[in-house]
Amino acid sequence: MAAQPVRREGREARLAKRARKPLFDPCPPGQPGGRYKPLTDGDLRRIYTTAQDLLANLGMGEVPARLRADLLAAGAKDNGAGRILLPRALVEEAIDKAAKRFVLHGRDKDRSIEVGGDRVYFGTGGAAVQTLDIDSGLYRPSTLQDLHDFTRLQDTLANVSWFTRCCVATDVPDNFDLDVNTAYALVRNTTKPVATSFTLASHVAPIVHLLDIAAGGPGQFSERPFLKAHISPVISPMRFGEDAVDVVYECIRHNIPMSCITAAQAGATAPATLAGFLAQSLAETLASLVMVHVIRPGFPMVFSNWPLVIDLRSGAFCGGSGETAVLNAASAQLSNWLGLPSGVACSMTDAKAIDAQYGVEKGLTSMAAALAGGNLIYESSGMTASLLGASFEGFVIDDEMHSHIYRALRGIEVTEENLGYDAIVAAVLGEGHFLGGQQTFDAMERDYFYPALADRDAPRTWEAGGATDIWSRARTRAREILETHHPAYLSKAQDAAIRDAFSILQADA
Template sequence: MTIETATTSDEALKPVGSARAGRAARHTRRAQAHTRSAPAYITRQIPTFDLIGEEGLQRIELAADRILAEIGIEFRGDPETVRLFREAGAKFDGVRGTFEPGMLREILKTAPSEFIQHARNPARSVKIGGDGIVFAPAYGSPFVMDLDRGRRYGTLEDFQNFVKLAYMSPSMHHSGGTVCEPVDVPVNKRHLDMVLAHFLNSDKALLGSVTEPSRAQDSVDMARIVFGDAFTDSNCVIMGNFNVNSPLVWDGTMTGGIRAYAAAGQGNVIVPFILGGAMGPVTNAGAIAQALAETMAGCALTQLVRPGAPVIFGNFLSSMALRSGSPTFGTPEPAIGSLVVGQLARRLNLPLRCSGSFTTSKLPDAQSTAESMMSMLAAVQCGAHFVLHAAGFLDGLLSMSYEKFVIDADICSAMHTYLGGMAVDDNALALDAFAEVGPGNHFFGCAHTLANYESAFWDTELSDNDPFETWEENGSLDMATRANAKWKKMLSQYQPPPIDEGIAEGLAEFVARKKASMDDAWH
């Protein structure tokens, strides 16, 4: 699969002069095309990887069932959620509920195995589940970082910049959600500015607010302005990403928000955040059993509120440096755990969110790329359908990096080709080329090479493949420096997607009215 639809001409097909000239021409066409020619999402053409066998999967599921039945999960601060589960058959001692084996799996049978999240631009709508794969930017960092100004608190301008970069990046299929925290806006009002920025600065699908149930409802209400009540009532147009308070606690802020999205028929991404040795066991199997129990409970809540509401089975496994207590990201144990989580999600017939470009590195350097690749390969091999944190993740998710964003976006574009698999048709087997070239000659100028010149290999936007001498003559620039120039150029070329004037005015009026109805709150 290619990132963009190839555009060819006789001149572009001629492998003469410098190979760099052909690459430069392709880069120019990409810059001119922006997101118009990119696929809305990836269609998987390679199989997922099953790591463990039936006995191992059953043992993990049995452990999760025992956690649910013998230990239980607490639902704090949300009597309505307790009521829903009690009426469905759960037993409660105060706010702690226990569940008979199989109960949650039965409830989850009404959840769709795949669904469409509609974008403001219909051509950007994404399929989540089945053979669809969606990449979205990193989420939730309080800090931002670039080579020029270093690490600092995120602002609304930074937030808008990352939405613009995601819109302009062909390998990002989704606008994401809280791509960074705009700490210059009051806590109780920033969700309005964030959702507004997504709708105005991009036409891709998005995540709404989850920090308080009324803010989740505001996100849904803003989506109704864009899509209309009738369409919103019967289609997924916005989603929320909700974290379990591991271990084994769902707090009312999260469950109230889940209920708001589910009641409106909108999507929920249910994600435990298990830091091995802190919020869960240090062993993979135990952490996965815990995650399975926690996630099934959250996913089941959506179906109790509205059977058939779209929900994504999420997972966020992480390790830690046990000598210091510091979290670690992009390490092999969580990556291998993701493969098993993928198997468990498929057995539940639910779409999966898993892994991303995780790293604990403080800079967009070799450590950050090595750790991110470990994690991203696990995501595509485990069968993840929605990959949050696909670009920009740095500093253990504390910082959103401008340079790391465009580096990760380049890696994601390579993943498009990787997930496209390999053709074995007449053109791919190239027998005509062998007949033309014969023994001892080269293929560079043959008809088959000319015909496949632009589409044969993935072409990086950032890596330098020139000889050492040429690289040195051009300034000896490293990847981070090239990425710094890249994001600045992208923002200078940004043009907002068109939006209906009435919709834009309706959104602005909603935001202004909501802000005027409350005093600023900074905590």
């Protein structure tokens, strides 16, 4: 007996249903990664052993006095030649006692995420000094207004799981005002977990006061910190940076979780060989972990080992290369093998325009980092021009790309229902196709992601619609968001209190 066709909804009803949020999101953030393993178990052990040898025998240089004292008290050794040696036992103790999982809080609790394990989240990073202007399509210096606008824009994008300021307000010359106004832009315009950097340790306490106001009162931020710090306490090759180390101490004092970022460059500040690079970079990031351990064991730290690549012919940074893809994937694999919450970088395209190069480089590096299981994948939204630029259209396009990647990570659920033996028999003996079957309708929303920007029309339909490219479609969408999304995440009283205490340089965002 032929299967009875399923009565279909009218076209307008189907379009309205598609426009609404699906009852089942086929590709939410936090999908499991770790299936791509560029390193064998033997490779992992050899790289780790070499990193241990570097720390135990070469050690770290330029160690600030306070950190030097804390390291020696914990079992480190002074080699008498200006370097502090970190014995294997101390490194392994730091790994053993490190925070393996912790929550990055959003001011909206529903936007919090847990870091660690095998879950993958895309977010932002970067310090772009130029913005790809949404009107001219050319680059200009980034401004404080841009930072407010980027923060508002990403607040609507589901696949930016946390927001680190993506650009530097070059129109704010004073470093303290820059740090304050950056923090203000974040808390005013989003309730996601956020992150920023502190130029000096002395800036931390005042900004915590600003965060307390946003959180509801004195001490409230530290109870549930919704901002993390991006710090690079190690300068490659194999030495500490005093100002950044001071920031680490101050952040720990105020209970600010941190990403300690190592950003060596292959062939410049680290070996050009990929294996040697991974060994040195791992050693440097482990040195950051030991530093945090001797200050406060188990303090939340994202183990952020970011391998960066340069073009050895010119010295230019190249963020969209195959080497960048495999190195960051390997870094994620190493961190996860050690059981540490991993942070890596991707989507650092060298393209200046939103073009084919942009898509190739972002897709390649994002997929590799996600498949390898990077817990937090930085730089993954909106960055262009080898991290020198940020793009509003890029944010929108990357958000759609990440949905496709999450769908790929989700994989295939093999169940009796999904195998559908009876449905296959019914279709073969009945209509001869699956277009009207209940199984097809059930899978349509549950198993498939439907892009809003990518064009799937026939050429004639595309031509009739204006023959637009994805850059122009993303520009239209970004403008719509910026024109309509004006969140008020600070009450009038909170905003007034912040303005009374600080020099807020922009009245309206």
